[in-house]
Amino acid sequence: MSLRSALLALLSSGPMTGYDVVKQFSTSVGHVWHAPDSQIYPELRRMHSEGLLSSRPVPWGSRGATKTEYSITRDGEQALRHWQDEPEGYVRERDAAHLRAAYFEWAAPGAAATQLRAHIEHFRDQRAQALEQIAAIENRTSPTLARRLAANPEDQWERISRFKVFAYEGQVGRADQEIAWAERGLRLLEELGELDGPGERE
Amino acid sequence: MSLRSALLALLSSGPMTGYDVVKQFSTSVGHVWHAPDSQIYPELRRMHSEGLLSSRPVPWGSRGATKTEYSITRDGEQALRHWQDEPEGYVRERDAAHLRAAYFEWAAPGAAATQLRAHIEHFRDQRAQALEQIAAIENRTSPTLARRLAANPEDQWERISRFKVFAYEGQVGRADQEIAWAERGLRLLEELGELDGPGERE
DNA sequence: ACCGAATACCTATCGAGATAGTTATTCGCG
DNA sequence: CGCGAATAACTATCTCGATAGGTATTCGGT
Numbered sequence: 001m002s003l004r005s006a007l008l009a010l011l012s013s014g015p016m017t018g019y020d021v022v023k024q025f026s027t028s029v030g031h032v033w034h035a036p037d038s039q040i041y042p043e044l045r046r047m048h049s050e051g052l053l054s055s056r057p058v059p060w061g062s063r064g065a066t067k068t069e070y071s072i073t074r075d076g077e078q079a080l081r082h083w084q085d086e087p088e089g090y091v092r093e094r095d096a097a098h099l100r101a102a103y104f105e106w107a108a109p110g111a112a113a114t115q116l117r118a119h120i121e122h123f124r125d126q127r128a129q130a131l132e133q134i135a136a137i138e139n140r141t142s143p144t145l146a147r148r149l150a151a152n153p154e155d156q157w158e159r160i161s162r163f164k165v166f167a168y169e170g171q172v173g174r175a176d177q178e179i180a181w182a183e184r185g186l187r188l189l190e191e192l193g194e195l196d197g198p199g200e201r202e
Numbered sequence: 203m204s205l206r207s208a209l210l211a212l213l214s215s216g217p218m219t220g221y222d223v224v225k226q227f228s229t230s231v232g233h234v235w236h237a238p239d240s241q242i243y244p245e246l247r248r249m250h251s252e253g254l255l256s257s258r259p260v261p262w263g264s265r266g267a268t269k270t271e272y273s274i275t276r277d278g279e280q281a282l283r284h285w286q287d288e289p290e291g292y293v294r295e296r297d298a299a300h301l302r303a304a305y306f307e308w309a310a311p312g313a314a315a316t317q318l319r320a321h322i323e324h325f326r327d328q329r330a331q332a333l334e335q336i337a338a339i340e341n342r343t344s345p346t347l348a349r350r351l352a353a354n355p356e357d358q359w360e361r362i363s364r365f366k367v368f369a370y371e372g373q374v375g376r377a378d379q380e381i382a383w384a385e386r387g388l389r390l391l392e393e394l395g396e397l398d399g400p401g402e403r404e
Numbered sequence: 405a406c407c408g409a410a411t412a413c414c415t416a417t418c419g420a421g422a423t424a425g426t427t428a429t430t431c432g433c434g
Numbered sequence: 435c436g437c438g439a440a441t442a443a444c445t446a447t448c449t450c451g452a453t454a455g456g457t458a459t460t461c462g463g464t
Contacts, residue, residue, distance in 0.1 A: 002298045003420080009305040019442050033301045034294035039421065041443060060442075061430050067442055084309035088299055088317060090324050091451095092236035095372070096204045097290055099235040102369035103211040105362045106279075107286035115290060122292050159394050160307045166390055167304035170297070170383045177379040181372045188368055192361050205450080221412050241451065243413060262412075263460050269412060293421095 001083075003043055006033040008052065008072060008080045013148035015071040017058065018044055028136070028144060031129055032167055044070055052076035097178075101185060113189055119182040127175035130168045137164050203291075205245055208235045210254065210274060210282045215350040217273040219260070220246055230338070230346060233331055234369055246272055254278035299380075303387060315391055321384040329377035332370045339366050 010021060010029050021044065022037040024030065035043075047053045054073050057066035072080070097119050104112040136142040138161075140149075145164070149157050189195050212223060212231050223246065224239045226232065237245075249255045256275050259268035274282070299321055306314040338344040340363075342351075347366065351359045391397050 002296065002301060006301055009301070009308070012305075012308070017442070019440095022442090029301075029304075031295060032304060033296050033298070035420095036422075037442095038423080038444080038446095042445095063430085065429055065442090067429095080305070080308050081310065084302065084306070084313050084317070088302065088320060088324075091298075093233060093328070093373070094204065094235050094451095095376075096235070098369045098372040099204060099208055099211070099231075100286065100290065101372065102231075102234055102366050103214075103282070104286070104365040104368075105358065106211070106214070106282050108283065111286050115286070118290060122290070126295070156307065162390060162394065163306040164304050166306075166387055167300045169386070170300040170303065170380075171295070173379045173383050174297075174376070177375045178372075181375050184371070185368055188364060192364065219412075221410095224412090238452075239412095240414080240416095240453080244415095265460080267412090267459055269459095296421095 001089075002033060003035050003039060004047060004052075005080070005083045006035070007040070007043060007047065008076050008083070010144070011053065011070060011072040012077065012080060013144045014151060015069045017067045017069050019067070021070070024144065028133055028142065031126075031133055031171060047076070052079055109194070113186060113195055116182040116185045116189070120179050123175040123178040123182075127172055127179070130171035130175065133168045134165050134172070137161055137168070203285075204235060205237050205241060206249060206254075207282070207285045208237070209242070209245060209249065210278050210285070212346070213255065213272060213274040214279065214282060215346045216353060217271045219269045219271050221269070223272070226346065230335055230344065233328075233335055233373060249278070254281055311396070315388060315397055318384040318387045318391070322381050325377040325380040325384075329374055329381070332373035332377065335370045336367050336374070339363055339370070 006025075006029055007021065010016070010024055016024075018041050022040050025033075025035050025037075025040060044053065048055050048070065051073060052075055053070045055068050055070050058069045059065075060067040097115070100115060101112075104115075107115070133142075137145055140146060145161065148160060152160060186195070208227075208231055209223065212218070212226055218226075220243050224242050227235075227237050227239075227242060246255065250257050250272065253275060254277055255272045257270050257272050260271045261267075262269040299317070302317060303314075306317075309317070335344075339347055342348060347363065350362060354362060388397070
């Protein structure tokens with residue numbers, strides 16, 4: 001359900017080709033909800049056949065080739081509104097890094113520290129990407145957002161933008177929390193005598 | 203991979219029937235890595251046929267019925283150690299609540315606040331459960347942990363326990379972060395004039 | 405003894421997602 | 435013009451997970 005909601009939400013900013021959509025899932029919306037092209041194209045076609053999206057061929061190049069541009073339909077907008085009314089279906093927890101940490105007693109010397117450092121790196125990267133998205137929103141450099149604002153009355157602009165910033169702040173907060181947790185883990189390893197000493201801490 | 207790692211890790215505390223394992227995935231380890239019985243039983247059988255687990259029939263009742271008790275093998279322990287050496291394979295982000303929040307402009311009046319309040323409730327519950335697990339570890343009331351400690355030298359007890367507490371602290375921190383985020387979201391809604399006023403805040 | 409709950413274990417089906425490809429056309433640079 | 439990269443779109447296969455069941459036996463309370 002959430003891929004389809006993400007697709008509707010994205011296309012509510014205006015028409016896009018499948019490829020444009022795929023690009024957005026590799027960049028902006030993809031930081032909140034990722035999907036690969038192999039999932040996106042078939043889903044677009046399904047949603048089209050269900051009436052949530054309409055499509056039209058758009059010229060590509062100067063030799064008669066076309067690409068397909070999708071637009072959200074009224075039914076699609078209805079579905080988008082309905083989505084916001086549905087209770088969130090929380091999935092049961094599956095956190096691989098926390099699972100691993102619970103059993104660090106099985107790790108070879110140094111392996112736990114390596115895992116925690118990699119965890120910190122991963123979430124620093126996630127954090128940086130989320131901050132980039134926030135900057136793009138606040139600086140109005142996101143073409144998708146610009147198009148969305150252009151299609152809405154000016155008194156909605158702050159509202160629309162702030163919800164997006166808020167969502168990415170959730171990603172930043174998540175990353176910060178995971179980094180802090182892993183740093184506490186490194187300190188725990190040090191207390192337990194499992195680090196070679198401050199010099200090995202980077 | 204992570205279900206099988208979770209199963210190996212759990213069974214490293216000592217032999218268990220499939221049903222015991224399932225019970226643990228509904229309670230303790232299940233807060234970090236959940237799995238339903240329909241996944242667990244077949245996986246136990248697969249791991250048994252691969253030599254990671256051994257099994258034996260154990261009497262059940264007084265009329266000759268038996269149940270199956272699984273134990274980790276040397277190969278299983280090897281696999282557990284190897285898991286700790288493998289780099290974590292981080293999955294791409296798919297956060298339904300953050301996705302939804304990014305598009306709150308589509309929500310009916312009051313719906314966004316309802317979502318955020320439900321989010322807070324969900325993570326308060328998650329938090330409480332993680333704290334219970336921490337208490338069970340610190341109070342030595344977890345039978346699985348007691349058995350694990352009994353099978354290890356006393357100088358390893360603090361180490362083993364603290365890694366588990368550390369993992370659950372990751373869950374607590376996650377929950378805290380999500381609660382704080384959602385509370386900021388309610389304040390945002392208030393700033394945007396989307397809440398009816400302080401009296402409607404609960 | 406009966407019966408509901410718990411223990412013990414299982415199947416089927418479907419959706420979601422990962423991954424490793426693939427084909428065709430256009431674009432833009434050397 | 436040629437060619438590699440980008441655009442544009444697609445398939446196949448497999449794994450993992452969700453969900454809705456199911457059967458059989460024992461336990462324990464009435």
